[in-house]
Each structure stands twice: as C-alpha cells, then as structure tokens.
Amino acid sequence: MTYEPKTLKVVGTRPIRHDGADKVTGRANYGADFKLPGMLWGKVLRSPHAHARIRAIDVSKAKALPGVKAVITGGDMPMPDGGVTQAGESAINTQHLAKNLMARDKVLYDGHPVAAVAAISESIAREALDLIEVDYEILPHVIDVEEAMKPDAPLLHDDLFTQNVEPKPEKPSNVAQRIFVGKGDMEKGFSEADIVIERHFTTKPVHQGYIEPQACVANFAEDGQAVVWCSSQGQFLIRDLCVNMLGMEASDLKVIPAEIGGGFGGKTTVYLEPLALVLSHKAGRPVKMTMSRGEVFRSTGPTSGCAIRAKIGALRDGTIVAAEMDLKFQAGAFPGSPVGAAVMFATAPYDIPNLSITGWDVCVNVPKIHAYRAPGAPNGAFAFESVIDELARELNVDPIDLRAKNSVAEGSKAPYGPTHGPLGGLECLSAAKNHPHYKANLGPNQGRGVASGFWINIGGQSAATVVVNRDGTIALVEGCPDIGGTRASLAMMCAEVLGIEAEKVRPSVVDTTAIAFNDVTGGSRVTFATGKAVVEATEDAVRQMRERAAKMWDIEPDSVLWRDGAAHETGGEGRSLTIAQIASKAAKTGGQIMGHASINAAGAGPSLTTHMCDVEVDRETGRVTILRYTTVQDAGKAVHPSYVEGQMQGGAAQGIGWALNEEYIHDEQGRLLNAGFLDYRMPVASDLPMIDAVSGEVPNPNHPFGVRGVGEAPIVPPLAAISNAIYDATGVRMRDLPFSPPRVLAALEEAERAKG
Amino acid sequence: MPKIHVSTTVNGDTVEFLCETQETVLDVLRNTLGLTGTKEGCGTGDCGACSVLVDGRLVCGCLMLGVEAEGKEIVTVEGIGSPDRLHPVQQKFLEDAALQCGFCTPGFIVAAKALLDSNPEPTETEIRYWLAGNLCRCTGYDKIVRAVQDAALEMKGQQA
Numbered sequence: 068m069t070y071e072p073k074t075l076k077v078v079g080t081r082p083i084r085h086d087g088a089d090k091v092t093g094r095a096n097y098g099a100d101f102k103l104p105g106m107l108w109g110k111v112l113r114s115p116h117a118h119a120r121i122r123a124i125d126v127s128k129a130k131a132l133p134g135v136k137a138v139i140t141g142g143d144m145p146m147p148d149g150g151v152t153q154a155g156e157s158a159i160n161t162q163h164l165a166k167n168l169m170a171r172d173k174v175l176y177d178g179h180p181v182a183a184v185a186a187i188s189e190s191i192a193r194e195a196l197d198l199i200e201v202d203y204e205i206l207p208h209v210i211d212v213e214e215a216m217k218p219d220a221p222l223l224h225d226d227l228f229t230q231n232v233e234p235k236p237e238k239p240s241n242v243a244q245r246i247f248v249g250k251g252d253m254e255k256g257f258s259e260a261d262i263v264i265e266r267h268f269t270t271k272p273v274h275q276g277y278i279e280p281q282a283c284v285a286n287f288a289e290d291g292q293a294v295v296w297c298s299s300q301g302q303f304l305i306r307d308l309c310v311n312m313l314g315m316e317a318s319d320l321k322v323i324p325a326e327i328g329g330g331f332g333g334k335t336t337v338y339l340e341p342l343a344l345v346l347s348h349k350a351g352r353p354v355k356m357t358m359s360r361g362e363v364f365r366s367t368g369p370t371s372g373c374a375i376r377a378k379i380g381a382l383r384d385g386t387i388v389a390a391e392m393d394l395k396f397q398a399g400a401f402p403g404s405p406v407g408a409a410v411m412f413a414t415a416p417y418d419i420p421n422l423s424i425t426g427w428d429v430c431v432n433v434p435k436i437h438a439y440r441a442p443g444a445p446n447g448a449f450a451f452e453s454v455i456d457e458l459a460r461e462l463n464v465d466p467i468d469l470r471a472k473n474s475v476a477e478g479s480k481a482p483y484g485p486t487h488g489p490l491g492g493l494e495c496l497s498a499a500k501n502h503p504h505y506k507a508n509l510g511p512n513q514g515r516g517v518a519s520g521f522w523i524n525i526g527g528q529s530a531a532t533v534v535v536n537r538d539g540t541i542a543l544v545e546g547c548p549d550i551g552g553t554r555a556s557l558a559m560m561c562a563e564v565l566g567i568e569a570e571k572v573r574p575s576v577v578d579t580t581a582i583a584f585n586d587v588t589g590g591s592r593v594t595f596a597t598g599k600a601v602v603e604a605t606e607d608a609v610r611q612m613r614e615r616a617a618k619m620w621d622i623e624p625d626s627v628l629w630r631d632g633a634a635h636e637t638g639g640e641g642r643s644l645t646i647a648q649i650a651s652k653a654a655k656t657g658g659q660i661m662g663h664a665s666i667n668a669a670g671a672g673p674s675l676t677t678h679m680c681d682v683e684v685d686r687e688t689g690r691v692t693i694l695r696y697t698t699v700q701d702a703g704k705a706v707h708p709s710y711v712e713g714q715m716q717g718g719a720a721q722g723i724g725w726a727l728n729e730e731y732i733h734d735e736q737g738r739l740l741n742a743g744f745l746d747y748r749m750p751v752a753s754d755l756p757m758i759d760a761v762s763g764e765v766p767n768p769n770h771p772f773g774v775r776g777v778g779e780a781p782i783v784p785p786l787a788a789i790s791n792a793i794y795d796a797t798g799v800r801m802r803d804l805p806f807s808p809p810r811v812l813a814a815l816e817e818a819e820r821a822k823g
Numbered sequence: 824m825p826k827i828h829v830s831t832t833v834n835g836d837t838v839e840f841l842c843e844t845q846e847t848v849l850d851v852l853r854n855t856l857g858l859t860g861t862k863e864g865c866g867t868g869d870c871g872a873c874s875v876l877v878d879g880r881l882v883c884g885c886l887m888l889g890v891e892a893e894g895k896e897i898v899t900v901e902g903i904g905s906p907d908r909l910h911p912v913q914q915k916f917l918e919d920a921a922l923q924c925g926f927c928t929p930g931f932i933v934a935a936k937a938l939l940d941s942n943p944e945p946t947e948t949e950i951r952y953w954l955a956g957n958l959c960r961c962t963g964y965d966k967i968v969r970a971v972q973d974a975a976l977e978m979k980g981q982q983a
Contacts, residue, residue, distance in 0.1 A: 083917045090925030091913040091932055093860015093900035100859035189854075190843055276960045278864040278872055279926040328862070328926025329960050360865040551923035551961060709920035713962055717923060720963030744869035744958060752964040753948075753955040760965075 068599060070766045070773045077563040078772050081709045084555040085574055086326075095326045098282030098298030099357045106284065107136055107185040109339075109346050109356040110192040112199050113366060114174035114181055117208035117432040117737025118221060121172055121181065121201060128198035129184055134191040137349035138199070140182045141171040144345060145314050152311060154304050154335045155589030156408070156525065157438050161311045163401035167435050168312065168341055174203070175223055175400035176432050177738040178365025185346040185354045208432040208737040212395045213374050215241045215431045223400065223430040243402030246426040248410050248482050256389025256421030260380030264457050267376050268450040270786075270804040271730035272369040272397060275439045276721070276749050279328020280363045285343035286353040293320045293344055298327040300334045300548055301587030306579045312341040320344075323578040327548045327588075331721070332438030333368055335587045364742035368437020369731060370446075371396040371404045377413075377450040385464055387473045389421040390414050394447060395429055399436040404428045405443030408523075411483035412783075413447025415521035416470065416492055416675060417455075418479040432737050438589065441522045441779035445722060445786055452518035452787030453802065456794070466517045466791070467505070467677070471496045475521075475675075483523075491701025491765035492519070492675040498763055499677040504697045512684050513694065514796025519677045520783025524776035525590030526668035529597040530583035531604040533561060533662040535612065539632075539647025541565065543574040545597055546585035551717075551778070552710035553593045557601045559706055560772065564605040565646065566631040583665045591776025594706055595767070596668035602771050608662030615656045616644045670769025674780035676700035678719060682792040689812030691727055691793060697759040698784075703767040703775030711777050715760035718781025724750040725782075726789040730805050831892040833858070834902030842889035849873045849884035851892070852899060860900040860929045864958065871957030874930040874937075875899050881937040883956075900929035903936055911977040912936050912970070921970035923961035930957050935971045939978060947972070 089095040126138045147161040170179045182199050186192040207221040214220055220241055229236050230244040257263060283297035293315070299305045302322040310320055327334060339356040347354040358367070373396045380389040392413055396406035406426035414422060459466040474492045481487060499505060499517065509515060534542040543561050547553060558572040565572075586592065609629045616634035617624040620642060628635045634649060636642045653659050681695040698715045705711040728748040732740045741747045766773025790801045793811070799818045801811065826841035833856060840855050849866075852858040852875070864872035866885045873884035876898040904910035912935045915921070922928045931954065938945060938953045945953065950971050951964070959967060 081920070084920070086925070087917040087922075088909070090922055090928050091900075091909065091916050092904065093858070093929045095925055096859065097862065097926055099863065100853075102854075188843075189850075190845065277924070277926075278870055278958055278960055279862070279924070280864070326926075327924060328864075329924045331960070357863075360867065360870075552920070707920075709966070710923070713920055713923055713966060716963035716965045717961045718963075721960065743867055744865050745867065749958060749960065750963075751955040751958060752951040752968060755951075755964055757968070758963050758965050 068603065068771050070768045070770060075563060077559045077569050078704065078706050079708065081707060082555065082559065082569040084552055085558055086549060086554050097279055097328045098325045101284050101296045101325060102355060103284060103286060103353040106353045106355050107187060107350055108189040108192045109183055109185045109343055109354045110196055111180045111342065112182040112196045114170065114177060114179040115738065116174055116203055116205055117177050118206040119174050119203040120206060121170060121174060122204055123202040124182060125200040126182060129195040132191065132195050132198060134187040135184055135195045136352065137185040137346045138182065139345055139349065141169045144169045147311050152307055155438065155587040156332065156442055157335065157403065159308065159336060160403065164308065165312055167401060176434050178434060183342045183346060185350050210431050210433055210733055210737055212372060212397045212429050212431060215429050216395065216427065223432065227430065241430040243398060243428040243430060246407050246410050249423040251421030253389060253391060253421050253423045257380045259388050261383040262458065262461055263378065263380045264454050264461065265378040266454055266802060268453065268802045269374050270372050270446050270449065272372040272433055273725050273729045274364055274369045274747065275331040275333035277329030277331060277333055280358040280360060281338050281367060282357040283340050283343050284353055284355045285340060285347045287344055287347040291319055294323065295320065295340050295344065296323045296325055297340055298325040298334065300327065300330045300550065300589050301585065302579050303546065303584050304335060304587050305337055305340055308337045309341050309344060313344060321578055321580050324548050324576055327550050330550055331440045332442060332589060335438055335589050338367055360744060361742040364747060365739050366434055368435060369433065370439035370442060371436050373397065373446050375446065375450040377454045379454045379458055381458055385462055385469050385472045387417060387419050390419050392424045392450065395427045397431045397433060397436060398428050399431065399433050401435045402428055402430060404436050405438065409443035409447035412444045412521050412523065413451045414482055416475060416519045417473040418475050422482055433731065440718060440721065440782045444520065444522055444783045445725065448518065448520050448783045449786035452784065453790050456791040467496050467500045470519055488672065488768055489765050490673055490675055491763050494763045494765055495675055495677040495699045495701055498699045498761055499679055502697055502761065504679055504695060504759065509681060512686060512796055513681060514792045514794065515679060515681050516788045516790065516792030516795055517677065517679045518784035518787035518791060519675065520780050522591065522674045522780040522783060524595065524671040524674055525592045526596045526671040527586035527590065527592050528667045529585050529600040530665040531597060531600040532582060533604045533608040535608055535646060535650045535660040537650050539645060539650055541572040543572050543601065544577055544582055545574060545601065546577060546582040547588045547593045547597050548576055550588050551714065552707060556594045556706040556710065557598055560598050561601050561605045564602055564609065591778040592671060595671050595770055595774050595776050598774055599668045599770060600664045600666050603664035603666060604662040607664060608660055611660050611662065612646065612649045615649050615653065618656050619644065619652060672703055672767030672769065672775040674701060674775055674777060676780045676784060678784040678788045680788045680792050682789060682796055684793060684796045684811065686815060689808035689815065691806055691811060693723055693756055695756055697761065698781055699761040699763060700777065700780055701763045701765050701775065702777045703770065704764055704773035705762045706772065706774060708762060711762050712760035714778045715781045716758040719758050719785055720750050720755060722782045722785025723755065723789065726786045726804065726806055728805050728807050827890050829890055829893050831894065832896040834898055844890060846889045847885050848875065848887045848889055848892055851889040852884060858899050858901055862926055862929060871934060872927050872930040874933040874957065876933060876937060881934055900932055903932060910936060912939065912974040915970040915974040915977065919966050919970040919973060921962065921966040927957060927959045931959065931967055935974065939975055943979060944975060
C-alpha cells in the first residue's frame with residue numbers, strides 16, 4: 068500500500084479526540100486507578116547502596132507482622148533461560164531483566180529491588196519493609212562513564228567481556244560492546260579539509276519524567292491463569308516479558324491496558340508486574356503495586372549520561388569532507404545503552420563522504436538505562452550540531468546555509484546503510500530560514516541558535532479490526548496504547564477510507580486476548596504502522612460491504628463503487644446503499660461485517676527537523692531564559708495537526724529541560740540526591756514561551772496518506788540549539804550539560820578570567 | 824492505631840469516612856471514596872496532579888491530611904462541570920488539544936478553574952505563573968495556556 072495524492076475530508080482536520088471527555092472529567096482510568104475485592108498492597112524494598120554484595124536477607128520479622136500475606140526475595144523469582152525480547156527501540160535481555168527486577172547476589176544501584184511484600188494495607192506493607200534485614204558488603208562503585216572504562220574501575224559484572232573488539236579481551240570489564248559505523252577514507256578526508264574542529268562533550272543521565280508513576284494490579288488464580296491491569300506502552304510486551312520471566316505460557320496471562328500517563332519510552336519494560344504476579348500467586352489474592360516518585364527516579368530507566376568526542380573537517384566552501392566521533396554511553400547496571408542509535412544518527416542529517424563513528428556501551432552503577440524519546444540521538448546531535456555551529460562561525464557562513472549545503476536528500480546514502488527515499492531536510496531548513504523568527508532582532512545578552520535533528524522512526528507489527536455496527540457506526544479495535552492522541556488519528560484514517568465523520572468511529576485499545584499481537588507504542592510508529600493496518604482493515608470492510616450491496620442488488624461486485632460512506636451502483640439504475648442500510652441487512656446477506664488486518668509495516672519514513680531558539684543569559688546569575696522557540700519538522704502528512712504540533716512542542720520542551728536543568732546528581736556514595744520533582748527540575752509553564760510548531764509535509768511514499776512518525780525527532784535538536792544560542796549571546800561555548808545557572812555562571816567567569 | 828472519623832463535603836455531597844492519621848486527602852479521595860480523577864504524580868506537592876479546591880482554595884491533595892478535611896468543602900475534578908455540560912475550561916482543553924496523555928489534565932483543569940474564578944482576565948504571564956505548580960511532560964504548555972486563554976474569553980462572553 069503506497070502513497071497516492073487525493074483530496075482528503077477527514078485526515079488533516081482537527082476533531083475532538085474520542086477519549087477527550089473521559090480525560091477532562093477524571094473518568095479515564097490510569098494504572099493506579101484500578102482495584103479489586105480482597106486486593107492486597109505490594110511494596111518493594113530497595114537497595115540504599117550503589118554497589119554491594121548481599122550477604123544475607125532475613126525476612127522472618129516481616130513475615131510475622133500481622134496483615135502481611137507474602138514476602139519475596141531474589142530466591143523466589145525464577146531465572147529465565149536467556150534470550151532477548153524486542154521492545155520497540157530496545158532489545159531486552161531476559162536474564163538481565165530478571166536480575167534488574169530483583170537483585171540476586173549483588174545490588175548494582177541505589178534503588179535496586181531486594182525484596183517485596185504484600186499486605187492488607189499500604190501502611191502495613193510499608194511497616195513490613197522496615198522489618199526486613201539485609202546484610203550488605205558495600206563495594207566500590209562507579210558512575211562516570213569514562214571512569215568506568217578505566218582498567219582499574221570497580222567491576223559490575225565479572226562475566227562481562229567487551230564484544231566486537233580485536234583481540235578478544237581476556238579480562239572482564241564494564242565495557243559491554245563497541246559499535247562502529249564508517250565509510251570512506253578518514254585520512255584522506257581530513258587531509259583534504261581546510262578546517263578541522265575537534266571538541267569534547269558530556270551529558271548526565273536524565274529521566275523520561277512521565278507524570279504517572281508505574282502502577283499495576285495482578286491477579287493470579289489457582290489454575291495458573293493470571294490477569295494484569297497496568298499502564299504501559301504495550302500490553303503485549305508486558306505479557307511477553309512477564310511470561311518469559313515467570314515461565315508461563317502466553318495464554319496463561321491476559322494483560323489489560325489502562326490509560327497511560329506518559330511514557331516517552333520508559334514504559335516499554337516491566338518493573339512491578341512480575342513481582343505483583345509472584346506476590347499474588349503466593350498470597351492467593353490480587354495485589355496492587357504503585358511506585359512513589361522517588362522510586363521512579365531511583366529505579367526506572369533514565370537515559371544515558373555520556374562523553375563524546377566529535378571531530379569535523381570541511382573545505383573552505385563549507386563542504387563537510389570528514390567526521391569522526393567517539394561516543395561513550397552509560398548503560399546503567401546492565402548492558403544496553405542507546406549508543407547504537409547515537410552512532411547511526413548523530414551525523415544523519417548530512418551527507419558526509421568519510422565517516423568513522425565509534426560507540427561504547429558501558430555498565431555503571433545507575434539504574435538500567437531505558438529508552439527515552441529518540442534514544443541516543445539527542446546526545447549525539449548535541450555534540451555534532453555544536454561543532455557544525457562552530458564550523459559555520461569559523462567559515463563565517465549562515466548556519467542554516469551550511470546545513471543545507473551538506474544536507475541529505477532523496478538518493479543519498481544514510482550513514483547506517485540504506486539509500487534515502489523522499490525526505491524533508493532541505494524543506495525544513497528552507498522553512499526555518501524563511502520564518503520571521505530567523506530575522507527578528509535580538510537585544511543585549513540575547514542570542515539565537517539553530518540545530519537540526521534526524522530520527523529514523525520504525526514500523527513493525529500492528530493489527531486492527533473494523534466492526535461495522537448495524538446502525539452504520541464503526542467500532543475500531545486496536546492494540547496500541549494511546550499515549551497522545553492516536554485513538555483520534557487512527558479513527559480519522561478509518562473514517563477517511565469509509566467516507567464518514569471521525570465521530571462515527573469509536574476506537575478502542577483492547578487487551579491481549581482481543582486482538583493479534585501489536586508491537587509497542589514507541590518508535591513514533593503508531594500513526595504510521597497501526598494507521599496502515601487500520602486503512603487495510605477498513606478497506607477489507609469496504610470490500611465486504613460492496614459485495615453485500617452487490618448481493619442485495621443482484622449485480623456483480625465490480626459494478627459497485629464505494630464513495631462518501633455508501634455503495635453506489637456504477638451503471639444500471641444508479642442505486643445507493645449507506646453503511647447502515649447494508650449493515651442492518653447483514654444477517655441476511657452473509658453475517659456481520661468485520662474487516663481485519665494484521666501487518667508488519669516496513670518503510671517508516673525518517674523525520675528531519677530544524678529548531679531555532681532565542682535565549683537571554685543573565686550574566687549575574689547564569690540563568691538562561693528561552694525567549695522564543697520555533698520547530699520545523701517534516702511530518703509527511705499531519706493526520707490531526709493539533710496533535711502533531713503537540714508532539715513537536717512537547718519534545719522541544721523536554722529538550723529544553725534536558726539542556727537547562729535536568730540531571731541525575733549523586734553523592735559520594737553513589738546515592739541519587741535529587742529523586743523528586745523539586746530537585747530534578749523539569750520545565751514548568753512559567754519557564755517557557757509559546758513554541759511555534761511548523762509542520763512540513765513531504766509525503767512518505769510507503770503510507771497511503773503519506774504519514775511519517777513525528778513523536779521523537781523533536782527532542783533531538785534542542786540541546787545543541789540552546790548551546791549555540793548561549794554562544795551567540797555570550798561568546799561562551801557550553802559543552803557539558805546541563806546549562807544550569809551555576810555552570811553557566813562558572814563558564815562566564817572563566818571566560819572573563821581568560822580575557823584577563 | 825485506630826482510624827479517625829471525619830465528616831466533610833465532597834463535590835456538594837456530605838461524606839463521612841474513616842482514615843488512618845497519616846493518610847492524605849489524596850489517599851482518602853482515591854482509595855476510600857473512589858474518586859480516582861485526582862491523580863498522584865509525586866506525593867510531595869511538586870507536580871499538582873492532585874490539585875483540589877478546599878473551601879475554594881487551590882491545594883495539593885497530597886499535602887493535606889485526611890483528618891484535616893473535617894468540616895471542609897472539597898471540590899475535585901469530578902465536581903467541575905455538570906452532566907449536561909462541560910465547564911468551559913474542560914471544553915477548551917478538548918477543542919485546543921491541550922492534553923496528550925491526559926494524566927496531569929485533572930490537576931490543570933482544577934487549577935485553571937481556580938485561576939479564572941479569582942482572575943477572570945489573566946495575562947499570559949499570570950496564567951503561566953499560576954499554573955507553574957502543575958507539571959505537564961507532554962505538551963510544552965503551549966496549548967494548555969491557549970486553552971485557559973480561550974476559556975477566559977468564553978466565560979467572559981457568557982457573563983455579558
């Protein structure tokens with residue numbers, strides 16, 4: 068199914084979302100809103116140490132506390148055989164996941180679970196945790212990625228040998244693997260260059276920051292059948308991870324998706340669900356578990372802090388001839404940082420003939436890193452878009468012109484292999500340059516920065532069912548949690564194909580027993596891939612309705628055309644039948660009408676985006692204020708433009724938070740000091756201006772309406788855009804995130820001193 | 824420890840409940856009274872997802888003990904708007920697409936209503952500072968601020 072230009076009546080409009088009334092009145096049920104009769108409360112005891120050996124755990128006092136119904140430790144959790152489960156943009160190693168869910172012999176970070184209890188009230192469960200005695204032997208820890216790579220660094224895993232290096236290492240280390248992407252001849256490339264710039268950058272771990280903490284209810288019955296209610300980015304992934312963890316069969320577990328209160332990649336794994344299942348199994352009663360905000364920060368995936376060296380070589384005319392990068396990423400307690408994506412996409416907005424990009428995946432004593440919106444790409448872009456800005460200044464050319472001169476276009480080869488189809492890099496740069504923002508005047512201590520970003524987007528497996536109700540309305544059944552308006556965008560595509568109003572389609576996100584497997588809501592894939600499944604399922608329903616109409620008229624189906632929500636006879640008497648007229652007679656023409664599709668969608672078009680931002684730097688306090696912000700992004704086709712703008716605005720805001728304030732701060736013992744929203748400072752309404760979101764539309768040839776994913780790319784450029792703007796305002800180059808007031812002030816003072 | 828008996832008013836109804844001394848108004852609303860529209864995002868008063876009105880004043884439900892509700896009038900998101908008509912703030916949140924995941928939305932609706940009750944014509948800056956106690960991670964606040972501006976205009980039109 069490919070793109071065909073056509074006049075659209077529903078796609079591209081802005082109807083009210085189908086789940087809207089539930090969400091503005093408090094009716095919508097999120098992860099923690101569910102309860103069952105006889106339900107117990109589960110709580111987790113977590114390590115207070117960054118790295119320690121567990122000598123012994125004594126749970127006898129907790130078990131003896133009246134009201135406590137079950138207590139579990141690592142010994143109560145099975146160890147799976149191994150293997151990897153695909154989770155959208157990450158691959159989850161099941162043995163590592165098992166050890167992350169509950170520590171066995173060692174704790175690897177402050178917050179690592181060591182035991183869990185279920186009790187008749189939340190307060191008794193809390194009291195029980197205090198009665199569990201854990202004997203720890205504290206071990207030296209390491210958090211900084213470059214420190215962790217040193218030969219004498221404290222070792223997290225004594226069975227971890229670096230993969231993909233020659234010769235094969237004889238000693239274990241914290242470096243899990245080396246990843247490399249390259250082409251051309253580096254020596255030749257840099258020798259041709261008139262200008263070479265090489266710089267070093269660092270970033271800290273930052274959290275996804277979804278407002279809804281993880282929560283679930285599990286109910287394990289005596290016959291081995293279990294049900295989990297939880298919010299996640301994919302009920303099928305939760306099911307598969309739980310059954311892998313606990314040695315169950317897929318048909319033993321039904322996962323019912325709650326509404327999800329934000330995920331940004333962070334809810335594409337399990338933390339509580341397998342524990343709740345084991346507790347429920349032991350206690351013979353349903354168990355509810357919710358995380359506190361402190362637990363969310365201490366125990367769920369932040370994204371990597373990293374250290375990056377970026378080197379760029381260019382001719383005097385601005386042609387970039389070579390780029391070399393070395394990216395060291397924190398993986399957290401177990402291997403699996405997003406360094407691979409950083410390696411592939413850091414330079415991806417540009418067509419560079421000679422490339423050498425090396426990534427290192429490094430275990431450190433923080434929670435296992437997990438996916439966060441365009442995982443890895445913002446870190447890489449921070450470094451590369453900063454050296455591009457330096458290059459533009461060195462050459463004295465407009466930074467947008469420099470980017471356009473080197474931009475990828477249709478036919479250019481991506482650093483990671485394939486040849487690009489149509490994509491909107493040049494269109495975004497041109498729209499940015501022509502935007503009034505780019506020409507607006509700046510005052511003292513104000514500066515403007517530009518940066519671009521690339522994200523690949525994914526397709527994957529999606530299924531949809533289109534049920535035609537007897538009154539002509541539609542039940543659209545799908546299996547991807549709606550994290551930001553996809554019920555609306557999917558229903559709109561269904562309505563477009565049928566030729567009816569979006570409001571006549573009622574979309575439902577259903578449990579794991581009600582539709583075929585769907586990949587997670589992640590990779591910016593739902594409106595693209597599930598949208599494609601919805602279009603195919605709707606076309607299947609339309610085909611059936613044409614056949615039924617033909618039967619009712621006693622003519623050939625080929626003589627029936629579908630238009631504007633009705634079957635039309637193409638000759639003869641020119642008769643018409645509406646959906647309701649066909650559906651109300653379905654019992655007599657062959658049974659109820661239901662369209663299906665189950666696909667593995669390929670051809671997700673990549674996103675390209677350019678951001679520009681104006682800042683003002685307070686030289687006395689170091690505070691950076693965002694004065695104006697504009698994003699331009701190629702959405703392929705904005706199905707519901709309001710929610711496309713919303714993705715762009717929200718991604719930009721997250722990037723602004725990452726740039727200006729957000730970071731994990733640890734004490735000398737490796738304990739997280741800022742495990743709360745007061746000290747982990749995410750942007751609030753008064754920190755931000757309006758964010759102008761301009762959506763370009765270069766259709767994706769692999770989608771019937773030209774859709775590309777939009778959700779992730781907007782977080783890629785802000786780090787560099789803001790760093791570049793701070794330089795423009797002050798002449799000071801910030802290369803270590805975040806640009807919080809003390810750091811900016813220190814940099815300004817250092818620059819003053821250097822000037823003498 | 825014995826539970827304490829509390830009499831209060833929630834969304835216009837007289838309500839009695841028993842609570843443990845350490846339970847918050849948020850705990851009582853969600854776990855005892857079944858009013859789960861009020862959300863817990865942090866439990867420390869930093870995110871505003873549990874915003875409720877107590878005697879007309881905007882408070883975080885997680886920062887007030889259940890026993891302190893004695894004799895008070897509490898309004899939650901479930902008490903804003905009526906069965907036949909959404910409150911203008913709710914309606915504009917829908918029309919302006921001011922929510923994505925929707926988890927922070929009840930808190931924003933309650934906070935925005937409290938703002939417009941006390942300041943019917945707020946400036947953009949006043950809206951942004953009033954709502955600075957409510958965290959949203961999805962929207963970047965742009966469409967939320969616009970929805971509150973539009974609700975203010977709508978409410979002004981209704982009064983005229």
